[in-house]
Amino acid sequence: MTADILVGDCRELLRTIDDNSVDSSVTDPPYELGFMGKTWDSTG
Template sequence: MSLPLNQVILGDCVEVMAEWPENSVDCIVTDPNYGIGFMGLDWDKALPP
């Protein structure tokens, strides 16, 4: 399997990465789900419509 270089991939990180070969990635950056109150600030609590 050939992975794309420097590409943003949208999806559930656990499901998407499960399809990749082991030891094929050096760095993964993910973003927490909406509405979890990550920073405890008002703007971070509201869910989009």
């Protein structure tokens, strides 16, 4: 088993990853994002 940590813009990084090669992903939504009437971060 190996683990790789990729840091960067997902729109660029996803192009470099082989199909069906990812088992799990941890993401961080952009700040100032409204979701279901909630605000994640009111500073900016």
